[in-house]
Amino acid sequence: MKKEVIIIGNGIAGVTLAVLLQRKEIPFVLLHRKGEKPAFALGETLPPSAMPLLNELKLLSVFEQNSYRKIYGYHSMWGSERVMDTNFFHHNPYKNGLKINKFQTLEALRSEIKDNMISYDKGFEIINEAHGNTVVLSKNEGVKIVQGKILVNATGRNRAVLQKLSIQSKTYDExxxxxxxxxxxxxxxxxxxxxxxxxxxxxxxxxxxxxxxxxxxxxxxxxxxxxxxxxxxxxxxxxxxxxxxxxxxxxxxxxxxxxxxxANSSVASQVAGSNWLTLGDAAMSFDPLSSHGITNAIFTAKVASKAIEKKLSEADTTAFPEYDKTLKTIFQQYVQSKNKLYQQEVRWKQESFWQRFFV
Ligand SMILES: Cc1cc2nc3c(=O)[nH]c(=O)nc-3n(C[C@H](O)[C@H](O)[C@H](O)COP(=O)(O)OP(=O)(O)OC[C@H]3O[C@@H](n4cnc5c(N)ncnc54)[C@H](O)[C@@H]3O)c2cc1C
CATH class of the missing domain: 3.30.9.40 (D-Amino Acid Oxidase; Chain A, domain 2)
Structure with a gap:
C-alpha cells in the first residue's frame, strides 16, 4: 500500500490529524493496534480557551455532543486555605469548557476516517529513508507493507515511533x-x-x-x-x-x-525530521494541572496538517523545521508557567513533593 502520509497512533492527536488530512484530500493511512481496550476514562477538562480552536477546525459540535457535560468554572484551594472560585462567565467568546468523554469523542471521529484505518496485532518496524518511509506491520495472517512519504508519530507518551527512530526525550519531573x-x-x-x-x-x-x-x-x-x-x-x-x-x-x-x-512533563529532543513528525503527547506532554494536553493534541494536529500540506504541495523544505521550532517555543513557555503555578503553593516548601519547584 502506498499513501502520502502514514499516521501511527489512535488517540485524539492522530485521529484529529487524520480528519484534517481527509478534508484536505491528502491520502493517508492510520495504523493502530488491534483490539485496543477503551482507555480508562480520565474525565479530562477542556478549558474555554480551547473552544475557538475547535470551532475553527469545525470540530466543536462533535466534541460538545460527545462530552460528559459543559463546565462553567471550578474551585481550587492552592497556596492558602481559601477556596478560590474561578468562573468562566467572564471568558470570551465562550463562557464554558467541556468535560471530555474521550472514548465517545474518538469513536465519533474514527467513524469519519474508518476506511483509512488499518490494524496490526504483532507490532511494526520502520525503515526511514531520505526518499520515504516503509512500515512493516506484523499481523497474525502475515506481514503488510505500507509506504508513505511522511510518517507521523501520534503514539502518546509511549513515543513508539520516536523510540524506533532513536530520538531521545527530555523529562522535566516525575x-x-x-x-x-x-x-x-x-x-x-x-x-x-x-x-x-x-x-x-x-x-x-x-x-x-x-x-x-x-x-x-x-x-x-x-x-x-x-x-x-x-x-x-x-x-x-x-x-x-x-x-x-x-x-x-x-x-x-x-x-x-x-x-x-x-503524568510528567517531557518533550522530544526533535519533533520533526526531513520526512517525519510527531504530535500530541508524543511531541510534548504536559502536567494535567495545566489542562492543556487535549488542546495540545488538537493544536499540534492542526499545525502538522498545514506543514504536511505545504511540504507535499509546494515541496517547502522549511515547513517541518518551522513546526519543530514552534512546538519547542510553546514547550519552553509552558515549563515557565507551570513552575510559577507550583511556586504559588508555599505552605509546604520544605516537603519533598514541593521543594523541587523552589530549587
Ligand atoms: C491523569 C491525567 C489527567 C489528565 N487530565 C487532562 C485534562 O484535564 N485536560 C487535558 O487537556 N488533558 C489532560 N490529560 C492529558 C491528555 O489525556 C493527553 O494529553 C491526551 O489524551 C494526549 O492525546 P494523544 O493523542 O497525544 O495521546 P494518547 O491519548 O496517549 O493516544 C496515543 C494513542 O497511541 C496508541 N499507541 C501507543 N503506543 C502504540 C504503539 N506502540 N503502536 C500503536 N499505537 C500505539 C495508544 O493506544 C493511543 O491510542 C490528562 C492526562 C492524565 C494522565
Whole structure:
C-alpha cells in the first residue's frame, strides 16, 4: 500500500490529524493496534480557551455532543486555605469548557476516517529513508507493507515511533497520577463540580462526569513514600484526612475502577525530521494541572496538517523545521508557567513533593 502520509497512533492527536488530512484530500493511512481496550476514562477538562480552536477546525459540535457535560468554572484551594472560585462567565467568546468523554469523542471521529484505518496485532518496524518511509506491520495472517512519504508519530507518551527512530526525550519531573471512579457526592460548600486541592504530598482533583459518578485523581512524585499507600484506594480517605474538602469525596472502599500512570512533563529532543513528525503527547506532554494536553493534541494536529500540506504541495523544505521550532517555543513557555503555578503553593516548601519547584 502506498499513501502520502502514514499516521501511527489512535488517540485524539492522530485521529484529529487524520480528519484534517481527509478534508484536505491528502491520502493517508492510520495504523493502530488491534483490539485496543477503551482507555480508562480520565474525565479530562477542556478549558474555554480551547473552544475557538475547535470551532475553527469545525470540530466543536462533535466534541460538545460527545462530552460528559459543559463546565462553567471550578474551585481550587492552592497556596492558602481559601477556596478560590474561578468562573468562566467572564471568558470570551465562550463562557464554558467541556468535560471530555474521550472514548465517545474518538469513536465519533474514527467513524469519519474508518476506511483509512488499518490494524496490526504483532507490532511494526520502520525503515526511514531520505526518499520515504516503509512500515512493516506484523499481523497474525502475515506481514503488510505500507509506504508513505511522511510518517507521523501520534503514539502518546509511549513515543513508539520516536523510540524506533532513536530520538531521545527530555523529562522535566516525575509526576505520577492515580485515578479512580467513585460514586458522586455533591459537596454542600462547592457549587462547581470540579475541585482542585493541594496537600503536603501532592495535589488532587475531583470532578463529576455524570449524575452518579465522580473521578478523583491524586498526583505525587515517583518514589514518594505516600505512593505505595495510595495504591490501596480504600486508604485514600485516611491518607488524605488532613485535606480540607478532598477527603469528603472519598470512600473507604476498594470496589472502584482504579488506574495509575505517568503524568510528567517531557518533550522530544526533535519533533520533526526531513520526512517525519510527531504530535500530541508524543511531541510534548504536559502536567494535567495545566489542562492543556487535549488542546495540545488538537493544536499540534492542526499545525502538522498545514506543514504536511505545504511540504507535499509546494515541496517547502522549511515547513517541518518551522513546526519543530514552534512546538519547542510553546514547550519552553509552558515549563515557565507551570513552575510559577507550583511556586504559588508555599505552605509546604520544605516537603519533598514541593521543594523541587523552589530549587
Ligand atoms: C491523569 C491525567 C489527567 C489528565 N487530565 C487532562 C485534562 O484535564 N485536560 C487535558 O487537556 N488533558 C489532560 N490529560 C492529558 C491528555 O489525556 C493527553 O494529553 C491526551 O489524551 C494526549 O492525546 P494523544 O493523542 O497525544 O495521546 P494518547 O491519548 O496517549 O493516544 C496515543 C494513542 O497511541 C496508541 N499507541 C501507543 N503506543 C502504540 C504503539 N506502540 N503502536 C500503536 N499505537 C500505539 C495508544 O493506544 C493511543 O491510542 C490528562 C492526562 C492524565 C494522565
Amino acid at each position: 509526576l505520577v497520577a492515580l485515578s479512580c471512579h467513585i460514586p458522586k457526592i455533591k459537596h454542600p460548600k462547592l457549587t462547581h463540580e470540579v475541585y482542585v486541592e493541594s496537600f503536603k504530598e501532592g495535589w488532587g482533583i475531583i470532578s463529576a462526569i455524570s449524575e452518579t459518578e465522580n473521578i478523583c485523581t491524586i498526583y505525587t512524585h515517583k518514589g514518594h513514600e505516600i505512593l505505595p499507600k495510595l495504591k490501596d484506594v480504600s486508604q485514600w480517605k485516611s491518607i488524605l484526612s488532613e485535606t480540607m474538602y478532598l477527603k469528603d469525596f472519598l470512600h473507604e472502599t476498594n470496589q472502584v475502577k482504579f488506574k495509575g500512570g505517568n
